[in-house]
Amino acid sequence: MMVCKEMACKEFIERYTEYVDGALAPDERRRFDAHLEGCKSCRRYQRVLTRGLAAWRALPRVSTSPDFLPRLQHRLYHVDESSKRSWRGHLGRAAAIAVASAGLFTLGVSNGSQPLLVEVQLPPVMADVPTETVAESRGSRFADDPSVPDWFLVPFAPALDDGGGLFGSTYAVPIATSDSIPLPVERRSGQLDESR
Amino acid sequence: MDTKPNLEVTSRYATPGEMEPLGRGELKRLEDAELVTQYLGGQRFAFNEIAERYQDRLLNFIYRTIGDRDRAEDLVQETFVRVYRHLHRFDPARKFSTWIYTIASNLAKNELRNRARNPLVLFHSLRKSWEADHRPLEFEDTAYRPDDLFRKRRVREQVEAAVAELPEHHRVVFVLRELEGKSYEEISEITGVTLGTVKSRLNRARNRFACIIAPMLD
Numbered sequence: 260m261m262v263c264k265e266m267a268c269k270e271f272i273e274r275y276t277e278y279v280d281g282a283l284a285p286d287e288r289r290r291f292d293a294h295l296e297g298c299k300s301c302r303r304y305q306r307v308l309t310r311g312l313a314a315w316r317a318l319p320r321v322s323t324s325p326d327f328l329p330r331l332q333h334r335l336y337h338v339d340e341s342s343k344r345s346w347r348g349h350l351g352r353a354a355a356i357a358v359a360s361a362g363l364f365t366l367g368v369s370n371g372s373q374p375l376l377v378e379v380q381l382p383p384v385m386a387d388v389p390t391e392t393v394a395e396s397r398g399s400r401f402a403d404d405p406s407v408p409d410w411f412l413v414p415f416a417p418a419l420d421d422g423g424g425l426f427g428s429t430y431a432v433p434i435a436t437s438d439s440i441p442l443p444v445e446r447r448s449g450q451l452d453e454s455r
Numbered sequence: 456m457d458t459k460p461n462l463e464v465t466s467r468y469a470t471p472g473e474m475e476p477l478g479r480g481e482l483k484r485l486e487d488a489e490l491v492t493q494y495l496g497g498q499r500f501a502f503n504e505i506a507e508r509y510q511d512r513l514l515n516f517i518y519r520t521i522g523d524r525d526r527a528e529d530l531v532q533e534t535f536v537r538v539y540r541h542l543h544r545f546d547p548a549r550k551f552s553t554w555i556y557t558i559a560s561n562l563a564k565n566e567l568r569n570r571a572r573n574p575l576v577l578f579h580s581l582r583k584s585w586e587a588d589h590r591p592l593e594f595e596d597t598a599y600r601p602d603d604l605f606r607k608r609r610v611r612e613q614v615e616a617a618v619a620e621l622p623e624h625h626r627v628v629f630v631l632r633e634l635e636g637k638s639y640e641e642i643s644e645i646t647g648v649t650l651g652t653v654k655s656r657l658n659r660a661r662n663r664f665a666c667i668i669a670p671m672l673d
Contacts, residue, residue: 276658280632282639303669308661311668312633315614321518323510323528331506331532335539 266294271301279305479504487551491542502542506535509552512635513559519630520563521570522619530566534559550641557645560627567623610671617667625660632657 271294277283278291295301477485477493482504485493490508494501513534518527537558545554621629627646631637637645642653 272662273658276654276661280639282654304665307669307672308665310672311614311617311664314610314668315618316634318611318615320511320515321524321527323514323531327510327528327532328503328506331535334532334536335502338536338539 266290268294268298268301271295271298272304275304275308477501488547491545491547491551495543502539505538509555510535513555516556516630516635517559517563519618519634520560520627521566522615526566530559530562533562549644553641553644556631556635556637556641557647560631560645564623564627567626571623610668613668613671617664620667621660621663625656625663628653628656629660629664 271278271291274283274291278288283291295305477498477500479500482490482493482498482501485501485504487505487508490501490505494505510531513531514524514527517530517534518524521527521530534555538555545551618626618629624646628642631642631645632639639650639653639657642657643650646653648656
């Protein structure tokens with residue numbers, strides 16, 4: 260490695276990037292020029308680098324394949340679609356949350372400081388009862404009790420009655436909410452025995 | 456007849472009627488930032504122009520960085536998809552090319568890191584790039600003698616191998632400077648490092664490159 264009185268090769272190599280890219284001050288640049296003129300080793304370094312880079316830059320440039328833009332178009336289409344779906348999902352969730360929040364808020368306001376107890380007013384139970392059935396039923400233990408309403412004396416659940424005896428009498432019927440599903444039956448004590 | 460595909464996509468930002476539609480010729484004359492403005496204003500063809508303008512530049516940048524042409528093309532696609540998604544966040548005060556190169560550079564660096572973690576992928580990609588079938592077709596100059604042609608090809612291979620040997624963070628800086636001709640400031644912005652680090656990395660990359668190819672060129 261050459262060490263001239265102005266500059267060592269080490270400095271030249273370390274700052275070669277600034278020198279070759281024109282990032283040095285004029286004074287500095289003159290120092291580098293002077294060193295290069297007198298240093299065979301640094302001239303070789305510069306020559307190798309210049310030729311090597313030239314060879315590298317001369318490598319053929321590649322081009323995108325012919326279907327590059329159509330493929331890109333396809334991908335961008337899906338970006339838009341997923342973006343739309345995402346927005347729809349966000350909006351749906353936001354709407355559901357807003358509705359739920361509004362409902363809870365309304366309940367909270369209507370109840371004031373009371374706990375949120377929901378009072379649901381069920382529709383009255385309507386039953387078409389043949390007159391004779393009610394009349395027959397009046398023969399039971401509760402028949403004469405004016406406080407017992409007619410609906411209480413209506414035979415319940417014909418399917419269960421088919422056995423003909425065991426459930427053949429009158430039962431109290433909890434307020435029914437379904438037409439198809441037989442609900443639990445509350446049995447009044449003594450009724451079964453009377454019927455048998 | 457113009458057979459170029461049309462990247463007419465349903466723009467999220469398109470507001471028909473806001474801007475006068477521009478022809479392709481007019482779009483070609485616009486600066487990058489103006490194209491972005493046009494696109495955000497509803498000119499859907501403006502993105503087509505951006506893609507056409509940058510596709511080969513980005514491909515060469517990524518290809519020279521990772522050394523795998525097919526994968527490089529995939530990453531260019533990914534670059535455009537990310538640009539498309541985030542175009543509304545582009546700061547017009549910045550240079551568009553710097554922004555798009557930043558995205559491409561990050562993808563290339565991630566690719567190199569993934570390969571470093573998975574040597575099998577690296578082996579396959581290197582082997583593929585060595586196969587003659589994957590090299591671009593070249594029309595050889597018949598004025599050269601066969602030994603000259605051989606030597607020239609050998610030098611090219613060595614030069615490519617020398618660049619491939621550079622550490623990842625040196626290679627990105629090296630490619631941006633030597634192939635893409637970016638300024639130190641742009642490289643600093645693209646890579647997210649200081650100017651001093653850019654100079655240092657570039658100098659080390661050049662030194663390393665010179666050391667590898669010196670025996671071939673002497």
